[in-house]
Amino acid sequence: MNQIHPPLPCARLQERALWAKGIVQALVPYGRQARELPEDLRQYNAPDDMSLAHISQTDMNRLWHAAATLSRDDCFALRMGQAFSSPTSQLLALASRSSETASAAVQRLVRFIQVFSTQVQLYSVEDEYHLTVYFEPKGAAHPLQLEALVSRCVATWRELDTGNLPLIMEVRLGDEMDKRRDECEHILGTRVRLGCKRIAVRLNRRALQVPLPSRDAFLLKRLDASLADMVEDLPNVDFAEQVKQRIRVLLSEREVSEDLVATPFNVSPRHLRRKLSESCTTYEKLLDEVRMELAIKLIQEHRLNLGRIAFELGFLDPSSFTRAFRRWTGMSPTAFREQGLGKSESSVLV
Numbered sequence: 001m002n003q004i005h006p007p008l009p010c011a012r013l014q015e016r017a018l019w020a021k022g023i024v025q026a027l028v029p030y031g032r033q034a035r036e037l038p039e040d041l042r043q044y045n046a047p048d049d050m051s052l053a054h055i056s057q058t059d060m061n062r063l064w065h066a067a068a069t070l071s072r073d074d075c076f077a078l079r080m081g082q083a084f085s086s087p088t089s090q091l092l093a094l095a096s097r098s099s100e101t102a103s104a105a106v107q108r109l110v111r112f113i114q115v116f117s118t119q120v121q122l123y124s125v126e127d128e129y130h131l132t133v134y135f136e137p138k139g140a141a142h143p144l145q146l147e148a149l150v151s152r153c154v155a156t157w158r159e160l161d162t163g164n165l166p167l168i169m170e171v172r173l174g175d176e177m178d179k180r181r182d183e184c185e186h187i188l189g190t191r192v193r194l195g196c197k198r199i200a201v202r203l204n205r206r207a208l209q210v211p212l213p214s215r216d217a218f219l220l221k222r223l224d225a226s227l228a229d230m231v232e233d234l235p236n237v238d239f240a241e242q243v244k245q246r247i248r249v250l251l252s253e254r255e256v257s258e259d260l261v262a263t264p265f266n267v268s269p270r271h272l273r274r275k276l277s278e279s280c281t282t283y284e285k286l287l288d289e290v291r292m293e294l295a296i297k298l299i300q301e302h303r304l305n306l307g308r309i310a311f312e313l314g315f316l317d318p319s320s321f322t323r324a325f326r327r328w329t330g331m332s333p334t335a336f337r338e339q340g341l342g343k344s345e346s347s348v349l350v
Helices: 017-026 039-045 057-071 076-083 087-098 102-115 143-158 178-188 217-232 238-252 258-265 269-278 283-301 306-312 318-329 333-342
Strands: 014-016 054-056 120-126 130-137 168-172 191-193 200-204
Touching: 014 017, 014 057, 017 039, 017 054, 017 057, 017 076, 039 057, 054 057, 057 076, 057 143, 076 143, 076 178, 087 102, 087 143, 087 217, 102 120, 102 130, 102 143, 102 217, 120 143, 130 143, 143 168, 143 178, 143 200, 168 178, 178 191, 238 258, 238 269, 238 283, 258 269, 269 283, 283 306, 283 318, 283 333, 306 318, 306 333, 318 333
Parallel strands: 168 191
Antiparallel strands: 014 054, 120 130, 130 200, 168 200
8 A cells, every 4th residue: 555654743733523533434344443543543433523623633644644554545535535424514515506606616615615624725726728726735734634625525516517518627636656546536536637746626617607506595695604604713723824825935936034925914024923923823933834844845755855955945055954854853854864765664653
């Protein structure tokens, strides 16, 4: 099986515990039981109502790792996403079917996805023929969590009746294991491209404009109000994550500063610091988090040498990068890369 190790988590982010419960239940068809999971994760098999409970991103990543290992199924997350159903997902699906068009249904899911999962932010980009919905992870969400979310969204959009026009044209996933492509396409019911830098679903613009026969303006007005209230009740960590995304963009352009980060939010650097303090963080901490996440990702990809990675992350010299990396992980970048090359599928969790 292709082993996917859990990435370093973001301490601010928590996921709704209903996802954890769904993952545990998804192991049943594989003949696996909750007692095979790490002891502290078995609680998510309890019959209790978990609609108000949350699980840390740390434990969420550990749970995905453990479940994928137990299932020994390279497509475990895609199957889980297709089968996973909760009142919240059903509410979002109902709002989608009640929308005026498939386009409105997609944008409704983009707007309200956070009531279903805190681990991702959706945004869309249009061209002449397609609308592409990107799945941007928050913090260090596990890759399998993103796959399950893509699978759940695809299942929701496949329920929309757009006549004879196909709506979903392609799904893009990050994994490069080509041997699972046919199974991915079978599960998702559409073409799948693997090895992509950004996870996304590409939709047919013509099909998006078709009025839905299930549209219901009376119901939709009330569903939107309920979903908006649910968003208001969520923990306010989004601003910090938006700032982190802005830092990622600026780092890719090799020009990052507090002034440039503050610009798209229409606030001064001083106001930016005040808003971040409300989320119990600072600009410096977020910059450090982004550099750490990108450093680990780039080293694991084995595409750039360490000097180039230091340059890409804005360090003045390799020695500064090495000192920062030791602070993040307790080892040098060279040792981390060598350890990654030597790891087997039976590697223990960090």
